[in-house]
Amino acid sequence: xxxxxxxxxxxxxxxxxxxxxxxxxxxxxxxxxxxxxxxxxxxxxxxxxxxxxxxxxxxxxxxxxxxxxxxxxxxxxxxxxxxxxxxxxxxxxxxxxxxxxxxxxxxxxxxxxxxxxxxxxxxxxxxxxxxxxxxxxxxxxxxxxxxxxxxxxxxxxxxxxxxxxxxxxxxxxxxxxxxxxxxxxxxxxxxxxxxxxxxxxxxxxxxxxxxxxxxxxxxxxxxxxxxxxxxxxxxxxxxx
Amino acid sequence: xxxxxxxxxxxxxxxxxxxxxxxxxxxxxxxxxxxxxxxxxxxxxxxxxxxxxxxxxxxxxxxxxxxxxxxxxxxxxxxxxxxxxxxxxxxxxxxxxxxxxxxxxxxxxxxxxxxxxxxxxxxxxxxxxx
Numbered sequence: 001x002x003x004x005x006x007x008x009x010x011x012x013x014x015x016x017x018x019x020x021x022x023x024x025x026x027x028x029x030x031x032x033x034x035x036x037x038x039x040x041x042x043x044x045x046x047x048x049x050x051x052x053x054x055x056x057x058x059x060x061x062x063x064x065x066x067x068x069x070x071x072x073x074x075x076x077x078x079x080x081x082x083x084x085x086x087x088x089x090x091x092x093x094x095x096x097x098x099x100x101x102x103x104x105x106x107x108x109x110x111x112x113x114x115x116x117x118x119x120x121x122x123x124x125x126x127x128x129x130x131x132x133x134x135x136x137x138x139x140x141x142x143x144x145x146x147x148x149x150x151x152x153x154x155x156x157x158x159x160x161x162x163x164x165x166x167x168x169x170x171x172x173x174x175x176x177x178x179x180x181x182x183x184x185x186x187x188x189x190x191x192x193x194x195x196x197x198x199x200x201x202x203x204x205x206x207x208x209x210x211x212x213x214x215x216x217x218x219x220x221x222x223x224x225x226x227x228x229x230x231x232x233x234x235x236x237x238x239x240x
Numbered sequence: 241x242x243x244x245x246x247x248x249x250x251x252x253x254x255x256x257x258x259x260x261x262x263x264x265x266x267x268x269x270x271x272x273x274x275x276x277x278x279x280x281x282x283x284x285x286x287x288x289x290x291x292x293x294x295x296x297x298x299x300x301x302x303x304x305x306x307x308x309x310x311x312x313x314x315x316x317x318x319x320x321x322x323x324x325x326x327x328x329x330x331x332x333x334x335x336x337x338x339x340x341x342x343x344x345x346x347x348x349x350x351x352x353x354x355x356x357x358x359x360x361x362x363x364x365x366x367x368x369x370x
Contacts, residue, residue, distance in 0.1 A: 018331065025332035033333045044337050055344045059351050066355035069362045076295050094292045101288060105281035108323045112277070115269040217270060217325070224323045228316055234288075235312035239295050239304075 043218045047225045050178075054229050057174060058236055061167040065240070073159035075238045079143070093238045096139050097230065100179075103132030104227040107186075107220045114216035119193055122216060126190035129223060133183040140176045144169075171233055178226045189219050270325045280322045287311045287318075 015034055016024045026032050033041045065072055076089040083091070110125035147157075147168070154169050156162040188205075197204065198213055291311040294304055321327040326334055 015330075021330070022332045022335060025330065032336070034330055036330055036333050041333065044333065048337055048340060051341055052344070055341070055347070059344075059347060062348070063351045063355040063358075066352065067358035067362065069359065069366070076298075090292065090295050094288070097288050097292075098285065101281065101284045104284070104319065104323055105277060108277040108280075109274055112271065112274060115271050214269065221324055224319055227323075228319045231312055231315045231319065235291065235308050239291060239308045 037214060039214060039218050040221070043221045047221065050225065050229075054171075054174070054232070057167075057171050058232065061163075061171060061237065064163040064167060065161070068161045068163060070162075071160040073157060073161070073164050075240070078147070078159065079238060090238060092139065092143055093234065096136055096143075097234050099132050099136050099139070100227050100230050103129045103136070104224050106132065107223045111217045111220045114193065114213035117199075117213060119196060119199075122213070123190040123194035126186050126193065126216070126219075130183045130186040130190065133179050133186065133223075133226075137176055137179050137183065140172060140179075144172075167237070171237060175226070175229055175233060178229070182223050182226055185219060186223065189215060270328060272322075272328075276322065280318050283318060284315055287315045 015021055025034055031038075031041075077087075079091075079093050080087045080089045081091050082088075106125045107129045110122050110129060113121040113125060151158045152165045152168065154166045157165045192198065192202075192204070193213070193216065195202070198215070288311075291308060294307045294311075299307065320338075326338070
């Protein structure tokens with residue numbers, strides 16, 4: 001069922017390109033995303049639904065912020081850190097951003113080595129990605145702790161509009177949860193890759209098809225999405 | 241990808257290391273030069289630094305907003321197109337995924353109008369002069 005229709009020689013039949021291709025793909029009584037595997041299509045559809053959830057969070061934050069008459073705390077100052085006696089604005093968030101982008105870079109390379117069936121490098125790069133992700137979550141825990149100590153709560157904060165706390169904990173909390181789940185899955189898949197589960201058809205999640213390393217790419221889609229969401233949170237929550 | 245699977249069946253007993261990666265194996269399945277990823281990675285760093293500098297130098301007003309949104313969209317575009325391989329996917333999938341979020345922009349504009357209206361009412365009837 002999940003297989004792309006192949007001709008006898010194992011080649012995919014030629015498909016139309018461009019708008020004609022879109023119309024042909026969607027109009028046929030077959031699967032719409034022709035040469036895209038089910039796993040990948042379903043991950044994309046899940047990510048689309050997740051996009052809507054994050055959009056709703058960011059939208060409600062925008063609505064709360066634009067409609068309140070109480071001054072909104074200045075994120076640039078709230079997230080400043082003291083280095084050598086100098087207050088550097090937003091520096092913690094900037095470092096977290098660079099860490100998450102780097103994790104995306106290592107993940108993209110892991111996908112590449114996965115398709116080359118270089119098990120050791122794939123697993124190593126996935127574990128580096130997981131380590132970056134864990135560092136990010138750690139820094140987020142530090143950020144939360146600092147703000148909670150300063151008196152920020154979901155219903156209030158010392159600097160103004162109470163909705164600031166609710167938006168902050170909701171948005172970064174939901175994103176941090178995504179990162180955490182990603183780290184757990186990265187470690188699980190990296191272990192399977194390293195052990196060669198995808199080559200020996202060892203029984204278990206995602207390992208049923210021989211020599212099939214696409215799960216690394218699907219995992220990568222999820223991970224890049226987490227980075228993508230952070231791009232929007234960084235711009236709309238921290239830089240606003 | 242499925243093609244790659246077919247091609248690879250014959251090589252299962254070879255040691256699964258870089259040496260196995262012959263041209264036949266990586267003919268399919270989103271194979272792109274590592275350099276491409278490194279270049280995108282570099283650009284993401286540059287763009288993030290630019291966003292950060294917008295705040296660091298305290299730019300305000302429309303300039304701040306155009307720059308922040310520009311850098312945001314460029315970063316998002318690079319991640320989706322290259323890291324998530326959307327640039328090489330079938331258009332039927334690309335449009336199915338990329339068009340629906342555009343509908344969110346309608347939602348955004350509705351909520352902007354709504355929140356400005358709410359703000360106006362709050363200023364008129366509830367806000368205490370400070």
